[in-house]
Amino acid sequence: MLCPHCRTLMTPPPPGAPDRHACTTCLRVAATGEDAQDIEAREDQRREALALLDEALALQRTRRT
Ligand SMILES: [Zn+2]
Incomplete structure (x- = not known):
């Protein structure tokens, strides 16, 4: 399965x-049969x-100080 974004061969699930x-390039994930959209x-x-x-x-950090 190829990544529709960067054409990298996607790593199949174990x-x-x-x-x-x-x-592994752009971190997109896909299920079998899904299209680019x-x-x-x-x-x-x-x-x-x-x-x-x-x-x-960020909000949490602001509250703590
Ligand atoms: Zn990609």
């Missing part, structure tokens, strides 16, 4: 692990979640 192919949508969600986490951590 046997018994959930169906998650991972791109699905993968980009998940990546958008991932980045949004990270941004929220970042904000929450």
